[in-house]
Amino acid sequence: MSYVQDLLPYIALIFAGLQYNLVIAVSAFLAGMAVAVASLAISLSSPPAAKLVAAVSRAVRGVPPLVLLAATYWLIFPALGLPSDALLACITAFTLRTWAFQLQILRASAAAVEKGQLEAALSLGLGEREAAFYVVLPQSLRAALPALFNELSSLLKESTLGLALGVLDALARARLVSIAAGYSLVWILAAGLLVYAVSWAALRFSRLLHRRLAVPGSLGAGVVELWR
Amino acid sequence: MPVDELLSLLAEGFLNTLALTAISLPPAAALGLLLGIYRACSSGWARAVLDAITDALRGIPLLALLYAFTYGLPELGLPLQPQAASAIALTLCSSAYLSEYVRAGVLSSAEGEILAAQSLGASRLQVVRYVVMPHLLRTALPAIANEAVYLLQATTLAGLVGVYELLSAARTYNSKYFDFWTPAAALVAIYAALSVAVEKAVSASGSLGRRWLKLR
Amino acid sequence: MEVVLEAADLVKEFGSLKVLDGASISLRKGEVKMLVGPNGSGKTTLLKCLNLLLRPDSGSIYLEGVEVTAPGVDAKLVRQRVALVFQESYLFSHMTAFENVLFGPYKVKKLARSEAEKLAVNALEEVGLDRGSWTLYPAQLSGGQRQRVAIARALAMGPSVILYDEPTSSLDPVGAEEVVATIVELARNSVTSLVVTHDVGLLAALDAEVYLMSKGRVVVRGRLEELPALAEKAGDPEAARFARALSLRLEKVRKAVVACRWTSC
Numbered sequence: 001m002s003y004v005q006d007l008l009p010y011i012a013l014i015f016a017g018l019q020y021n022l023v024i025a026v027s028a029f030l031a032g033m034a035v036a037v038a039s040l041a042i043s044l045s046s047p048p049a050a051k052l053v054a055a056v057s058r059a060v061r062g063v064p065p066l067v068l069l070a071a072t073y074w075l076i077f078p079a080l081g082l083p084s085d086a087l088l089a090c091i092t093a094f095t096l097r098t099w100a101f102q103l104q105i106l107r108a109s110a111a112a113v114e115k116g117q118l119e120a121a122l123s124l125g126l127g128e129r130e131a132a133f134y135v136v137l138p139q140s141l142r143a144a145l146p147a148l149f150n151e152l153s154s155l156l157k158e159s160t161l162g163l164a165l166g167v168l169d170a171l172a173r174a175r176l177v178s179i180a181a182g183y184s185l186v187w188i189l190a191a192g193l194l195v196y197a198v199s200w201a202a203l204r205f206s207r208l209l210h211r212r213l214a215v216p217g218s219l220g221a222g223v224v225e226l227w228r
Numbered sequence: 229m230p231v232d233e234l235l236s237l238l239a240e241g242f243l244n245t246l247a248l249t250a251i252s253l254p255p256a257a258a259l260g261l262l263l264g265i266y267r268a269c270s271s272g273w274a275r276a277v278l279d280a281i282t283d284a285l286r287g288i289p290l291l292a293l294l295y296a297f298t299y300g301l302p303e304l305g306l307p308l309q310p311q312a313a314s315a316i317a318l319t320l321c322s323s324a325y326l327s328e329y330v331r332a333g334v335l336s337s338a339e340g341e342i343l344a345a346q347s348l349g350a351s352r353l354q355v356v357r358y359v360v361m362p363h364l365l366r367t368a369l370p371a372i373a374n375e376a377v378y379l380l381q382a383t384t385l386a387g388l389v390g391v392y393e394l395l396s397a398a399r400t401y402n403s404k405y406f407d408f409w410t411p412a413a414a415l416v417a418i419y420a421a422l423s424v425a426v427e428k429a430v431s432a433s434g435s436l437g438r439r440w441l442k443l444r
Numbered sequence: 445m446e447v448v449l450e451a452a453d454l455v456k457e458f459g460s461l462k463v464l465d466g467a468s469i470s471l472r473k474g475e476v477k478m479l480v481g482p483n484g485s486g487k488t489t490l491l492k493c494l495n496l497l498l499r500p501d502s503g504s505i506y507l508e509g510v511e512v513t514a515p516g517v518d519a520k521l522v523r524q525r526v527a528l529v530f531q532e533s534y535l536f537s538h539m540t541a542f543e544n545v546l547f548g549p550y551k552v553k554k555l556a557r558s559e560a561e562k563l564a565v566n567a568l569e570e571v572g573l574d575r576g577s578w579t580l581y582p583a584q585l586s587g588g589q590r591q592r593v594a595i596a597r598a599l600a601m602g603p604s605v606i607l608y609d610e611p612t613s614s615l616d617p618v619g620a621e622e623v624v625a626t627i628v629e630l631a632r633n634s635v636t637s638l639v640v641t642h643d644v645g646l647l648a649a650l651d652a653e654v655y656l657m658s659k660g661r662v663v664v665r666g667r668l669e670e671l672p673a674l675a676e677k678a679g680d681p682e683a684a685r686f687a688r689a690l691s692l693r694l695e696k697v698r699k700a701v702v703a704c705r706w707t708s709c
Contacts, residue, residue, distance in 0.1 A: 059420070064380075070412070157287075182303070184299045191292060346523065
């Protein structure tokens with residue numbers, strides 16, 4: 001019994017580290033989404049801008065996340081005169097990365113909306129921009145939900161990379177604890193499973209959200225497969 | 229700017245990166261295909277167990293897996309070199325993702341035909357051999373190419389557990405000459421080129437495989 | 445004539461949804477029967493249970509006197525004798541028409557190649573597919589041709605009974621006509637068949653006894669014109685409404701055919 005009590009401070013330490021994973025993942029996700037929606041809007045109104053956006057996002061997707069992290073912390077921040085804050089650097093780097101991926105997701109789901117929907121809207125006399133806003137956007141956001149939450153899951157897992165810059169997240173603390181108390185495999189896998197549990201909870205929540213936001217009658221049996 | 233030193237450091241990192249990718253990809257592809265096909269065509273408790281393991285491997289951060297194999301195993305009496313531990317972790321993680329793509333791909337393209345074959349009374353093995361396999365080459369190849377590129381980028385994580393790959397080389401140069409711009413630029417260029425090369429290599433071996441199958 | 449296929453009180457649930465709620469049918473050798481009902485009444489589920497693609501939660505199925513729902517029965521052998529033709533034909537996309545039909549006898553039944561080929565040739569001739577199309581791939585065939593190849597694929601197995609799941613629903617009028625002609629010809633040759641359909645053309649052409657399904661059970665059976673009255677008597681107004689709508693459409697088709705003959709169209 002006292003053995004468990006001895007472990008409690010360690011367990012609390014690791015749990016506390018989880019907040020860093022959450023902060024990094026959620027902030028980057030939301031910021032990235034905002035920039036992605038904005039860049040999509042810009043792309044729609046200006047073809048040369050669209051080309052630039054596409055090229056930059058393609059380049060960013062090709063860079064390993066750790067390299068992006070290192071470049072942000074050791075190159076971009078000093079160049080911009082920003083303080084050497086590891087957490088901020090992480091959030092910035094991951095925002096850039098998730099922006100590139102979310103752009104891809106949103107563009108794919110917008111394309112996946114049946115062409116007939118847009119044609120019907122235009123046939124009613126709606127302008128291109130109105131049609132995009134009132135008809136295509138709501139449908140593509142719903143369609144993109146599974147892929148977007150997949151991206152959030154990805155971000156949660158990649159947030160562990162912060163320990164390379166010294167961020168003491170759940171995994172980093174698990175490693176420290178295991179150096180002090182042994183049983184590395186247990187602590188490390190426990191931290192890993194903790195992050196998994198958070199993604200799993202996010203997945204359940206997003207499934208609920210999808211069901212709530214879905215157009216009545218549109219959910220068939222096949223939709224469940226989308227979530228695996 | 230000591231270019232030759234930069235080049236030699238990068239060369240060493242480059243070789244290790246390539247080696248790690250090359251060692252992890254084939255077993256990941258094989259395991260992923262097998263798992264994916266099995267999970268697409270079966271049901272029961274064995275499948276449920278495999279599903280759980282695959283979900284866990286996909287859900288646990290890759291870095292945690294790398295840590296577990298590098299630092300966790302030696303305690304159990306299985307001391308592994310960082311390269312070996314990283315290779316195992318990368319293989320397992322990649323195969324879990326691949327099995328998911330293969331499973332979903334098979335189901336989406338061949339579900340009706342699988343049903344038809346089962347209706348004729350074909351056994352599970354026959355269904356896999358005559359209906360699933362032909363569809364596989366269409367879905368598996370892009371998935372493997374994608375995963376190969378991902379694997380290439382994931383080798384940077386191995387640098388955090390002791391493998392001297394490209395990023396480690398860049399950081400070594402930085403710590404010696406306080407210049408991260410040069411190696412970083414080189415890194416981005418190398419990874420971009422490598423991604424294209426890896427993708428081409430996978431498609432090439434895929435077409436070769438397809439031609440070999442047609443000859444039979 | 446002995447009973448070839450009999451199902452008694454089949455129950456099948458998917459989670460909380462009871463799709464089959466005590467469904468029973470029976471087919472004698474050489475008989476052709478039709479199965480109709482509103483969407484969601486369980487027709488497709490019933491067919492899939494009959495060839496054991498789905499296992500009913502309770503109830504029994506007898507094939508030629510043998511209970512196939514008993515434990516220890518090899519479902520694969522049952523499926524070789526109970527063929528199922530799907531709405532979407534589901535031909536193997538990487539095999540030619542001939543190879544599709546050859547697959548069953550050659551790879552599943554493991555017959556000698558020459559014997560399997562003979563069966564395939566017979567089956568394809570029976571469905572009336574022109575020889576030139578035998579070496580084409582499914583994507584190169586029309587919908588009607590694909591469905592006929594699917595029927596040939598089933599015939600080549602030499603089954604005791606063929607089940608059809610809405611065989612004409614995904615076809616254009618030309619394709620539907622071809623398939624209707626094929627099924628009618630097979631019925632004339634006493635191939636035991638159970639046809640699920642709401643294609644009025646097929647119903648008119650086959651002119652066989654009809655099972656009416658509603659909410660997971662077979663409510664009544666009889667000729668299509670008798671069904672509305674029978675369903676009302678059985679106390680299922682929704683099924684009666686369905687039967688009325690169906691026989692109304694059948695009337696229109698019959699009248700149109702007669703009118704056509706008078707005006708030679």
